[in-house]
Amino acid sequence: MAGITQEMADKFEAILKRVKEPETELSVSELNLVKRISYSETEKKFLIYMDIATPKFPCLTCGVVTEQIRNTIERRLKEEFTKEFPGYAVETV
Numbered sequence: 111m112a113g114i115t116q117e118m119a120d121k122f123e124a125i126l127k128r129v130k131e132p133e134t135e136l137s138v139s140e141l142n143l144v145k146r147i148s149y150s151e152t153e154k155k156f157l158i159y160m161d162i163a164t165p166k167f168p169c170l171t172c173g174v175v176t177e178q179i180r181n182t183i184e185r186r187l188k189e190e191f192t193k194e195f196p197g198y199a200v201e202t203v
Contacts, residue, residue, distance in 0.1 A: 114149065122147050125190045132182050143183060155199040156191055160184070 114122070126139035138144055145159040162180045184202040191200040 114147070118149075121194055125187070125194060129183065129186045129190055132179055138183060138187070144187075149198070153199075154197055155201065156195070158184075158187055158191070158200065158202045160202055 123139060126144055127137045129138045130136065131138065131141055131143065134141075143161055145161045147156060147158050149156045160180070160183070162176065162183070187202065188200045191198065
């Protein structure tokens with residue numbers, strides 16, 4: 111994976127501020143839900159490393175809600191990255 115320029119880092123931060131967590135409407139940036147972002151110029155691909163914990167207690171409902179929130183955030187991140195960087199694939203990890 112390639113190094114990230116300051117211009118790209120600024121775009122990343124703008125995207126993370128635009129994408130909101132659906133329950134609180136706080137940004138992904140405010141909640142620190144992305145651990146890191148890397149990309150490959152040759153593969154035209156971004157990897158977004160998420161930091162969303164699974165529930166600590168064995169509650170089926172909590173697990174379902176957490177998974178729905180994670181899916182929504184991942185979908186919105188992919189949409190925003192695709193808008194900002196057309197032609198790049200986006201994968202969440």
